[in-house]
Amino acid sequence: MSSKSYEYSASNIKKTTWGSVRDMGDGCWETVWQLTFKAAHPLGDVDVFRSSDGSFSAELRMVGSANGELRVTTNNDAMDAENYPHTYTCFRIINDEYGEIETIETHPKEWYPPFRNRGNTG
Numbered sequence: 001m002s003s004k005s006y007e008y009s010a011s012n013i014k015k016t017t018w019g020s021v022r023d024m025g026d027g028c029w030e031t032v033w034q035l036t037f038k039a040a041h042p043l044g045d046v047d048v049f050r051s052s053d054g055s056f057s058a059e060l061r062m063v064g065s066a067n068g069e070l071r072v073t074t075n076n077d078a079m080d081a082e083n084y085p086h087t088y089t090c091f092r093i094i095n096d097e098y099g100e101i102e103t104i105e106t107h108p109k110e111w112y113p114p115f116r117n118r119g120n121t122g
Contacts, residue, residue: 016112017105019070021078029078031087033070035094036103040065043098048090056086060094066102070094088113 019033041062048058048070055075062068070090074083092114095101101109109115 014107014111016107018079019072019105024073027075029074029076031072031074031078033072033087034103034105035060035068035070035101037066037068038100038102041068041099043068046098048093048098049086051086056083058086058090060098068094084113091115 019031022030022032024030043060043062045062046060048060050057056072058070058072060068060070072078072083072087072090074080076082091101091104091109091112095109095115103109104112
């Protein structure tokens with residue numbers, strides 16, 4: 001068995017921030033992600049994604065010409081790992097279909113999946 005040496009710099013680690021989370025009190029949770037876009041968008045509210053079982057839904061609301069909120073509603077704790085893939089799918093859908101994201105929660109989008117390791121790491 002051969003041993004390969006891999007170099008990894010701690011400078012590649014980026015501390016991200018999760019969106020603001022609120023317990024709705026009825027078993028559902030809401031997470032609101034603050035997004036900024038590279039260009040202004042005349043969009044109104046847009047349904048971005050809904051899981052087939054109804055446990056996850058997401059809507060993009062524009063709150064300024066280049067600012068938006070991704071509002072995610074889940075039927076379980078907002079921080080459950082099972083919500084991560086759907087959340088990251090929403091980021092990709094928004095970026096590819098509605099407008100290029102510049103920041104997520106004030107951090108460069110490249111710090112978050114699905115954009116991480118795709119070139120510039122901010």
